[in-house]
Amino acid sequence: MGLYLVTGIAGFIGSALGRALLAQGHEVVGIDNLSTGFMENVPAGAAFFRGDCGEAASYAGLLPRRPYDAIFHIAGQSSGEVSFDDPLLDLRTNTGSTLHLLRFSLETGCRRMLYASSMSVYGEQPDGAVREDAFCRPTSFYGVGKLASEHYLRIYARYGISSTSLRLFNVYGPGQNMGNMRQGMVSIYMSMLADGVIRVKGRPDRFRDFVYIDDVVRAFLACLDRRESEGRELNIGGSGKVLVKDLLDRLLSLSKTPARIEYAGETPGDLFGICADPALSRHCLGYSPQTDLDAGLAAMYAWHTGRDAG
Ligand SMILES: NC(=O)c1ccc[n+]([C@@H]2O[C@H](COP(=O)([O-])OP(=O)(O)OC[C@H]3O[C@@H](n4cnc5c(N)ncnc54)[C@H](O)[C@@H]3O)[C@@H](O)[C@H]2O)c1
Structure with missing residues (x-):
């Protein structure tokens, strides 16, 4: 070994x-x-x-x-x-x-x-x-x-x-640091779901590969x-090209409680779109x-919310 x-x-x-x-x-x-x-x-x-x-x-x-x-x-x-x-x-x-x-x-x-x-x-x-x-x-x-x-x-x-x-x-x-608001697009937006407001830096038509x-x-x-x-x-x-607004839709559909999306500001040096x-x-x-994106997000959300409940 x-x-x-x-x-x-x-x-x-x-x-x-x-x-x-x-x-x-x-x-x-x-x-x-x-x-x-x-x-x-x-x-x-x-x-x-x-x-x-x-x-x-x-x-x-x-x-x-x-x-x-x-x-x-x-x-x-x-x-x-x-x-x-x-x-x-x-x-x-x-x-x-x-x-x-x-x-x-x-x-x-x-x-x-x-x-x-x-x-x-x-x-x-x-x-x-x-x-x-x-x-x-x-x-x-x-x-x-x-x-x-x-x-x-x-x-x-x-x-x-x-x-x-x-x-x-x-x-x-699962396992991502949900408290770090400066790294990880999925973890940042997912952690904001509970607040009822997702604050997004940059435009909704940006894209990434998750x-x-x-x-x-x-x-x-x-x-x-x-x-x-x-x-x-x-x-x-992993996912191929996915727009930020598409990721947000998928996250909103995972959550039972509604959340508002606010677009404001941008992140220095951030890329517009890449996959x-x-x-x-x-x-x-x-x-x-x-692992396709929906299955992965569902697994992460179950881990995140289960952890909060526990
Ligand atoms: N998460 C992503 O989306 C992503 C994407 C591309 C590349 N990466 C790279 O993957 C690696 C891991 O990322 P992650 O998401 O697990 O981040 P993370 O912050 O969860 O893990 C990084 C770990 O490295 C430790 N660390 C940092 N600097 C160190 C140092 N000088 N000496 C010893 N330990 C140190 C931290 O304490 C932490 O435990 C990083 O190098 C990151 O740049 C991550």
Whole structure:
């Protein structure tokens, strides 16, 4: 069985991935600085270290008795908006962490790195569905940092570290942080349903591609088996093109109580519309999303409301 390091294991995606690896019988070591994650998310059975991946001192506790079979680098501040508050913090915590991890991989003999990149690397694109070979021109510091991380990973291939960067589109599902009002379109709007007013930044005809958490986990796991994924950046989408107003309609139909929608303001650096061209990830990973948007939203809503009632 494998030995894996998961960064960001106390967060939404890292914890789901950690649970899936443990369920397959693997050994999991996790690190998180608990900046946006929670101790209760850390999967039972994982060895946990509290530390910041952007600081060299954090790595002493992670030294393995044999090289990790792979490192899943999931930790990061995940908000484009937050990257405008403090671009240096974003650089240190996201891109700096990638560099620290790459050096740690080299020093400890790990040869495989899987990275949680983002659709934010693309910036505005002329057509909706974007291919991996599109010219990247990020519109947020967050996107710049994710793109820089991808390049660092690519260049480290010359030292024998093979990487795959998954460009995640809008991830949603049970386990998402419903209290974070600066990241996660589905989680933000769903959490506002109970207030009776959904405050939406930007226009209703903007669009996104929503991908359910289980599909994201499946994509990361597939990277371990599929050699064709090595050295690549791959889109991980789910629903295809869905307008914001369509997402809102679906959310309203889930809720028993009516809610009003108010459009006001916008988010700095936010993209107008983007969705994934799925061809390359299908070819290299055998990836195709298994959960359609309505089923995924229903599962998340049941989790969210059940949690509130409990
Ligand atoms: N959720 C999405 O829609 C989405 C989309 C594209 C990419 N991503 C990327 O996926 C990753 C996980 O996102 P998420 O939605 O699970 O967010 P999250 O905030 O739930 O999880 C991130 C975790 O990383 C931890 N963390 C942050 N900086 C750290 C550091 N320097 N050292 C150690 N731990 C640190 C946080 O405490 C948190 O537990 C992020 O890198 C994010 O940029 C997420």
